[in-house]
Amino acid sequence: MGGEGKVFTLAEVSEHNSREDCWLIIDGKVYDVTKFLDDHPGGDEVLISATGKDATDDFEDVGHSTSARAMLDEYYVGNIDSSTIPTKKNYTPPKQPRYNQDKTPEFIIKLLQFLVPLIILGAAFGIRFYTKQSS
Structure with missing residues (x-):
């Protein structure tokens, strides 16, 4: 060598x-x-x-x-x-806002995520109560 x-x-x-x-x-x-x-x-x-x-x-x-x-x-x-020799740097992607395809404001989405299950639950109890009253 x-x-x-x-x-x-x-x-x-x-x-x-x-x-x-x-x-x-x-x-x-x-x-x-x-x-x-x-x-x-x-x-x-x-x-x-x-x-x-x-x-x-x-x-x-x-x-x-x-x-x-x-x-x-x-x-x-x-x-x-x-x-x-330059040190290697790890690539860090830039911070980007979360993509919201339909442009719906985030607070409306959170509100709906809370209300829709309550409405479904209420409808289920309402149907059950109505069918018991009818019989």
């Missing part, structure tokens, strides 16, 4: 983003995969598109084999200074 102990910044690694010079960051390590571009089963564009960022998720999402992971050793050039 060449380059042991060498530490690169994200800016330094990002400069290597072409077909003639392609470096990737995977699991905190920097790999020069330029010689592998022609042999990569997914094509060279997949690797080139993963430059300039931490490509660990891209690498893991594909589900590379054990032999593919072992091949990384021959392309190793150093480590990444993790303080130069």
Whole structure:
């Protein structure tokens, strides 16, 4: 493994983003995969598109084999200074008002949710009382 102990910044690694010079960051390590571009089963564009960022998720999402992971050793050039990689932020959707398709004011809905069951209950007792009086 060449380059042991060498530490690169994200800016330094990002400069290597072409077909003639392609470096990737995977699991905190920097790999020069330029010689592998022609042999990569997914094509060279997949690797080139993963430059300039931490490509660990891209690498893991594909589900590379054990032999593919072992091949990384021959392309190793150093480590990444993790303080130069921006932290990932979780997406938080913006707060939005509840959607009311028919635009009925909310207090009317709450009122009806209370009154309708009472009306049904009253109707049931009324029918029962009426049928007992009729018999």
